[in-house]
Amino acid sequence: MGKTIAEKIFAAHRRDNPSGENVVLDLDVVMCHEITTPIAINDLVERGLDKVFDPAKIKAVIDHVTPSKDSKTATQAKILRDWARRHKIIDFFDVGSNGVCHALFPEKGFVRPGYTIIMGDSHTCTHGAFGAFAAGVGTTDLEVGILKGVCSFRLPETMKIHIEGTLPKGVYAKDVILYIIKELTVNGATDKVIEFVGPVVDAMSMEARMTLCNMAIEAGGTCGVCMPDQVTARYLWPFIKDEYPSEEAAVEDFKKWHSDSDARYSSELTFDISQIVPQVTYGFKPDEVKDVTELEGTPVDQVYIGSCTNGRIEDLREAAQVLKGRKLAPGVRGILAPATPLVYTTALDEGIIQIFLAAGFCVTNPTCGACLGMSNGVLAAGEVCASTTNRNFNGRMGKGGMVHLMSPRSAAAAAVQGVITDHRTL
Amino acid sequence: MKKFSGSVLFLDRADINTDEIIPARYLTENSKLALRPFILEDLTLPGFDPSTDPQKAGVIVTRGNFGCGSSREHAVWVFEVNDINVVIAESFARIFRQNMFNCGMLAIELPPADIEALFKMGPEVEISVDIAKEIVQATGSTKATFAFHLNSFDKELVLAGGWLNYAAQKY
Numbered sequence: 001m002g003k004t005i006a007e008k009i010f011a012a013h014r015r016d017n018p019s020g021e022n023v024v025l026d027l028d029v030v031m032c033h034e035i036t037t038p039i040a041i042n043d044l045v046e047r048g049l050d051k052v053f054d055p056a057k058i059k060a061v062i063d064h065v066t067p068s069k070d071s072k073t074a075t076q077a078k079i080l081r082d083w084a085r086r087h088k089i090i091d092f093f094d095v096g097s098n099g100v101c102h103a104l105f106p107e108k109g110f111v112r113p114g115y116t117i118i119m120g121d122s123h124t125c126t127h128g129a130f131g132a133f134a135a136g137v138g139t140t141d142l143e144v145g146i147l148k149g150v151c152s153f154r155l156p157e158t159m160k161i162h163i164e165g166t167l168p169k170g171v172y173a174k175d176v177i178l179y180i181i182k183e184l185t186v187n188g189a190t191d192k193v194i195e196f197v198g199p200v201v202d203a204m205s206m207e208a209r210m211t212l213c214n215m216a217i218e219a220g221g222t223c224g225v226c227m228p229d230q231v232t233a234r235y236l237w238p239f240i241k242d243e244y245p246s247e248e249a250a251v252e253d254f255k256k257w258h259s260d261s262d263a264r265y266s267s268e269l270t271f272d273i274s275q276i277v278p279q280v281t282y283g284f285k286p287d288e289v290k291d292v293t294e295l296e297g298t299p300v301d302q303v304y305i306g307s308c309t310n311g312r313i314e315d316l317r318e319a320a321q322v323l324k325g326r327k328l329a330p331g332v333r334g335i336l337a338p339a340t341p342l343v344y345t346t347a348l349d350e351g352i353i354q355i356f357l358a359a360g361f362c363v364t365n366p367t368c369g370a371c372l373g374m375s376n377g378v379l380a381a382g383e384v385c386a387s388t389t390n391r392n393f394n395g396r397m398g399k400g401g402m403v404h405l406m407s408p409r410s411a412a413a414a415a416v417q418g419v420i421t422d423h424r425t426l
Numbered sequence: 427m428k429k430f431s432g433s434v435l436f437l438d439r440a441d442i443n444t445d446e447i448i449p450a451r452y453l454t455e456n457s458k459l460a461l462r463p464f465i466l467e468d469l470t471l472p473g474f475d476p477s478t479d480p481q482k483a484g485v486i487v488t489r490g491n492f493g494c495g496s497s498r499e500h501a502v503w504v505f506e507v508n509d510i511n512v513v514i515a516e517s518f519a520r521i522f523r524q525n526m527f528n529c530g531m532l533a534i535e536l537p538p539a540d541i542e543a544l545f546k547m548g549p550e551v552e553i554s555v556d557i558a559k560e561i562v563q564a565t566g567s568t569k570a571t572f573a574f575h576l577n578s579f580d581k582e583l584v585l586a587g588g589w590l591n592y593a594a595q596k597y
Contacts, residue, residue: 015597019579024597035453036498042456049594065454072454079456122497122521138499138525144593152524152579152589186441187491191520220494222520285441372450372496393445393495395468 002260004158005225006193009133009257013116015150024152025133028115030145032060033101035374036120038079040143052087053149059110060084061093061101064368065375073375099340099366102126102214102308106206107340109239113228113254118142118151123308123390124223125216129209130236131228131257133193136217156222157266158193158259163200165274170424172318173208174310174388174407176200177215178279180271182289190220192266195259200273201226206235207314214309215390218286228254280420281405284394292410295420302333302385303415304397305408306364307371310388311339313346315408320352322412322423323359329418334361335377337369359415373397386414427585428511430532431554432484435510436545439471442488443495444522448504450496458503465504485512485553487544493522502529512555514562516541527580528589534562540572557584 003011016024030053037060044050052058060080068074077094084092093104102123105111113131117124120142127134137151145151163176194216201209209231213224226232233240233250244250278292305311305319316338328334336356338344344366347353356363370377371389373396379385381400388411392403404420413423446469448461455461466476486505492515493501502525505513512532526533532555536544544551544564551566562572576584586592 018582019577021577022579038456039458039499043590047590047594070454072456075456076454120497120499122495124497136497136521138497138502138521138528140499140525140528140589144589147590148593148597150593150597154520154577186494187517187519190491190517217495220491220519372445374450374453391445391495393443394470395449396445399449399451399468 001264002262004193004195004259004263004265005131005227005257006133006156006158006223007263009114009116010156012114018152021154022152023155024150025116027118027145027149027151028057029110029117030058030142030149031101031105031117031119031124032058032080032142033064033121034062034076034080035064036139036142038076040139040146041079041083043143044147049147052089052146055087055089057149058089058146059091059105060089061098061104062095063098063101063104066098066365066367067095069375097341099343100308100311100368102210103312103339103343106130106210107342109236112236113232114257118145122217123214125221126210126214126308128216128223128225129206129213130232131226131254133223133225135222154191156193157191158195159189160195160197160265160268162268162270163196163198163273164270165200165272167200167273168276170409171273171276171278172407172409173204173211175276175279176273177212178281178289178405179273179276181215181219181287184219185287186218186285187220189216192221194219194221194224196224196226202229205314206231207312211309215286218390227258278407278410278422278424280410281392284392286390286392286405292420292422295404296422298404298420299384299418300332300386300414300420301383302335302377302379303411304335304370304377304385304387304389305411306337306339306369307389308339309390310408311337311343313343315388316343316347316352319408319412320355322409322416322426324355326359326416328360328415332415332418334359334415335364335370336361337364338366340366370397386411386420427587428530429484430512430557432552433482434485434487434551434553435480435483436549437469437471437486437488438545440489441491441494442469444493444498444501445495447493447501448498453498453500459507461500461504462507465508480508480510483510485514486510487541488513488515489541490516492518494519497521499525502526502531506531512553514541514544527583530584530586530588532584534574536562536572536574543570557581
């Protein structure tokens with residue numbers, strides 16, 4: 001019997017089997033941010049266990065509320081900052097060098113095929129785009145990860161999703177994953193790894209694959225995963241060039257992680273996306289998705305482009321194509337949060353930031369920002385936001401606010417029209 | 427070990443998410459106790475008042491996919507600091523369920539028919555959980571017993587008082 005990629009990664013990292021259903025894995029990377037880590041740090045200190053298992057395997061960033069907005073968030077940042085210094089954590093990113101964790105850490109080369117990764121953040125599933133097993137966990141799991149370098153998981157079942165056909169013009173990874181979540185529902189993949197395969201995935205950039213895997217959690221999935229291939233090797237090449245004689249050699253080596261052809265899946269689903277149109281959420285759950293044509297004309301007060309889902313350079317380029325030579329519709333607020341400093345500087349070099357500014361957008365520093373209504377861009381009750389983020393829960397971006405999830409190009413179209421718009425008509 | 431009994435807060439909806447249990451605006455707190463007043467603040471259900479209803483309860487009974495969304499363990503701590511150490515549901519989101527056991531608390535899954543039977547017993551019901559026997563005992567105007575299954579590892583976490591105690595000893 002063959003193995004899935006998740007089963008191979010589990011087999012290679014197994015520390016313990018505390019029960020027939022559970023495995024304790026050795027971790028390659030423990031990622032930390034300033035919202036879920038400080039309570040773990042404080043608890044370790046109180047217990048007299050203020051240690052880290054391996055400072056080189058811990059990556060930390062202040063990204064949710066940055067620069068700090070008040071005394072409480074300043075304290076959270078300080079706890080993380082002091083801890084990183086105390087334990088000589090080299091890969092710590094503070095104001096000026098910081099960005100949204102799930103965009104920043106891949107960009108720094110911290111994610112590799114076959115890795116096991118945890119973070120106290122549900123969108124950690126993003127990193128499965130590199131052929132890693134990456135899962136969001138709570139603070140206690142994070143605390144044990146920091147201290148001991150291990151985490152327990154139930155043995156994963158894998159759901160295989162074939163994405164067939166060709167991506168229609170104007171349809172993006174965001175539309176594809178919203179379309180899939182609509183079918184899976186918000187708990188259709190609970191306790192499962194979602195393996196994304198097929199010609200559409202093969203043709204996607206790493207940025208698009210990260211968008212795809214980022215939202216696996218919105219269907220309840222533990223991790224989204226793509227097979228590491230030449231696209232993965234090309235993206236990682238600056239970081240792995242000393243480990244392999246050539247990109248081809250890296251691609252060959254990555255194949256050891258690929259799911260076997262006779263691997264067993266809990267289910268297999270096929271989506272032909274050749275005919276789909278841009279997708280938009282309408283309710284308070286990410287599986288409440290409709291074709292954009294059904295929601296056209298819905299007024300918006302704010303447009304938010306950013307986040308770990310869609311704050312990367314490709315996303316900004318797509319939005320800029322719509323915004324070029326256009327202005328925000330009267331009464332609409334536009335906010336752009338490039339996900340990382342590199343995304344920001346690249347966008348500056350390409351003239352993209354100027355396009356956003358000329359259109360009337362506010363451009364913020366790299367941060368999670370409005371996505372979860374913790375810092376800037378919070379909605380007032382009754383306000384509506386067209387957003388490139390990943391979660392439309394009731395109150396997510398501000399109590400009483402409404403969030404419509406969509407692709408960056410759809411969000412840009414809503415910005416200039418003032419209503420939800422099929423961007424293909426512009 | 428924590429107390430696994432009490433009167434019941436019924437939450438009659440599936441997919442209750444972590445943002446409803448504890449909104450992100452409170453994640454700037456650095457103490458678990460500070461979360462106490464904000465329990466279920468953004469949950470809107472007919473007849474449910476988040477400022478008074480959770481205070482009386484020791485157990486939550488709810489429908490499917492409870493705790494979906496964010497990884498925030500604050501969603502578990504806010505129950506813990508309100509003396510609610512048991513959630514009984516048709517199913518749980520993975521991270522929430524793990525966070526419960528990691529804190530030495532109980533996330534118990536019962537079939538939809540059993541959950542429905544508990545709902546029918548009404549608001550006066552009291553529940554106590556026997557971990558050794560793996561049964562939920564419900565006492566109201568009638569009495570009922572529901573068997574559940576606890577994975578042996580999850581049970582060990584509860585007995586150890588959580589994952590940190592367990593892991594600090596073993597690894």
